[in-house]
Amino acid sequence: MRFVSDGYAAARIEPIARSAGVSTATLYTFFPSKVALFEAVIETAAKDFYDRVGPLLNTEAPDRSILTDYLIRYTEFLSDSFVRKMFRLIVAERPRFNTQAVDFFDRGRGDIAHTLIAMFETMSANGLIKTEKPSWAVSQLLGMIEHPVLLLPLASGKDPIQARSARAIAEDAVETFWARYGA
Numbered sequence: 001m002r003f004v005s006d007g008y009a010a011a012r013i014e015p016i017a018r019s020a021g022v023s024t025a026t027l028y029t030f031f032p033s034k035v036a037l038f039e040a041v042i043e044t045a046a047k048d049f050y051d052r053v054g055p056l057l058n059t060e061a062p063d064r065s066i067l068t069d070y071l072i073r074y075t076e077f078l079s080d081s082f083v084r085k086m087f088r089l090i091v092a093e094r095p096r097f098n099t100q101a102v103d104f105f106d107r108g109r110g111d112i113a114h115t116l117i118a119m120f121e122t123m124s125a126n127g128l129i130k131t132e133k134p135s136w137a138v139s140q141l142l143g144m145i146e147h148p149v150l151l152l153p154l155a156s157g158k159d160p161i162q163a164r165s166a167r168a169i170a171e172d173a174v175e176t177f178w179a180r181y182g183a
Helices: 002-006 013-020 024-030 034-058 064-079 081-092 098-125 134-156 166-181
Strands: none
Touching (some): 013 024, 013 034, 064 081, 064 098, 064 134, 081 134, 134 166
16 A cells, blocks of 8 residues: 555555556546545545444443453454554644544544443443443553554554564453453
């Protein structure tokens, strides 16, 4: 992906079209500008996450195993090298695409948080957990995942070799969460 490898400013439409196996004119038929193409790339990255976690959202009775599965998929998504490169790119291009960057982060994080809040409310009503403020519990849980998997790599500018797998990070976060909030 040229945007990831070259950055937005240096990415040119002609090589992108060649990589896609189409003419520049054909590419412009689908994406009238480089901005539109970049926005489509961002939207595709967001859709990829929803495809990964979507099947978990259709449960009416979430429990610890469903929470763990959801967080493993979320952690695996954030651990993906391409996804981290996309996050870096969006952060780097925020001055140019502030509205899209804010929407990407707020919508993604908001959707994840709202899903977890709903899970926690159901789990609390079912007597599985005890939490007065589900939103606080969600922030704590997501922080245990996002800090080592996303924030540190973004801050360092490189993908560190993980001492723990995405699965282990998610499972440890759930274990810590359950120790605090489990009924």
